[in-house]
Amino acid sequence: xxxxxxxxxxxxxxxxxxxxxxxxxxxxxxxxxxxxxxxxxxxxxxxxxxxxxxxxxxxxxxxxxxxxxxxxxxxxxxxxxxxxxxxxxxxxxxxxxxxxxxxxxxxxxxxxxxxxxxxxxxxxxxxxxxxxxxxxxxxxxxxxxxxxxxxxxxxxxxxxxxxxxxxxxxxxxxxxxxxxxxxxxxxxxxxxxxxxxxxxxxxxxxxxxxxxxxxxxxxxxxxxxxxxxxxxxxxxxxxxxxxxxxxxxxxxxxxxxxx
Numbered sequence: 001x002x003x004x005x006x007x008x009x010x011x012x013x014x015x016x017x018x019x020x021x022x023x024x025x026x027x028x029x030x031x032x033x034x035x036x037x038x039x040x041x042x043x044x045x046x047x048x049x050x051x052x053x054x055x056x057x058x059x060x061x062x063x064x065x066x067x068x069x070x071x072x073x074x075x076x077x078x079x080x081x082x083x084x085x086x087x088x089x090x091x092x093x094x095x096x097x098x099x100x101x102x103x104x105x106x107x108x109x110x111x112x113x114x115x116x117x118x119x120x121x122x123x124x125x126x127x128x129x130x131x132x133x134x135x136x137x138x139x140x141x142x143x144x145x146x147x148x149x150x151x152x153x154x155x156x157x158x159x160x161x162x163x164x165x166x167x168x169x170x171x172x173x174x175x176x177x178x179x180x181x182x183x184x185x186x187x188x189x190x191x192x193x194x195x196x197x198x199x200x201x202x203x204x205x206x207x208x209x210x211x212x213x214x215x216x217x218x219x220x221x222x223x224x225x226x227x228x229x230x231x232x233x234x235x236x237x238x239x240x241x242x243x244x245x246x247x248x249x250x251x252x253x254x255x256x257x258x259x
Contacts, residue, residue: 004201013122018115025169028162033106033132034170034177051218052247056254057227058083059235065258071146077153079236080189080224085148086257087222087238088133088185092140094242094250097183099138104184105148106132109156111164129167130179131155145257181220189224191236196226219243 058066063079066086070077088105097103108128112119119127133151140148171177198205219241227237242250 010122012124013120014125015120015123016125018117018119018123019125019127019168021168021172022165025172027166027170027173029158029166031132031167031170032104032134033130033179034174035180050243051241052244053239053241054247054251055237055239057229057235057237059229059233061233062235062258066145069145069257070149071144074146074149074153077149080191081152081156082145082149083224083236083238084187085145085152086254087187087240088152089140089145089148090250090253090257091185091240091242092137093253094246096246096249097137099136099141101137101183102134103137103140104132104134104180104182105152106130106179106184106186107152107156108188109159111159114159114161114164116161129159129164131159131163132179184220186221187224188221191224191226193225 063083066082067075069086070082084105084107088103092103108130110127111129112123112127133148133155135148135151196205222238222240224236224238226234228234240247240250
């Protein structure tokens with residue numbers, strides 16, 4: 001409509017009842033993202049003025065380097081899965097948590113195509129679930145990349161219609177619980193959202209991306225966005241926030257995997 005159209009190309013739909021909980025609610029999956037946990041370390045209590053934010057580009061060369069660490073039985077993993085496993089592992093090593101600390105990884109997944117009937121195309125409300133992966137810090141740091149990768153792949157594949165319904169039921173039972181951020185890393189894949197193709201009627205964008213505002217919980221969230229490098233290669237840019245000493249260790253660990 002910014003370009004002069006008289007109506008939206010996709011008409012808005014608000015059928016919230018498609019996402020209502022069942023009656024009675026019936027939680028059929030574990031949902032560790034909403035567990036009540038007690039933080040035993042300060043890994044996610046970072047002061048804003050002590051944080052370093054850096055962006056990292058992952059194109060064909062970088063992804064080929066990371067895939068060298070993928071075990072044969074997991075070779076069918078996606079770019080998102082191997083990249084997420086790598087970043088989670090490198091971040092944990094950089095933060096140096098207690099070996100017994102439960103480290104958590106959360107990544108939003110679009111649930112629109114998981115339901116029957118499907119969510120209408122024009123539905124403009126949120127329709128995501130937040131599968132969570134949990135691993136002891138010692139396992140993330142000491143085991144090969146395949147450990148983290150297998151956990152990510154299993155969590156992603158577990159998101160079925162029943163998983164989505166179970167999440168909706170949990171929201172009723174626990175009173176719209178908020179996901180926990182203790183020792184947690186949250187990644188959001190915006191690579192295919194189309195930020196790089198935004199056009200409000202004045203031509204293609206030079207840059208468009210997620211509005212980053214995590215001053216209250218710095219260092220927890222990272223977003224994947226489509227980008228091109230100086231050679232014109234299409235890839236993914238990831239913004240990572242960590243305390244200054246941890247960022248140095250993160251870069252060192254990541255470079256080892258990219259060599």
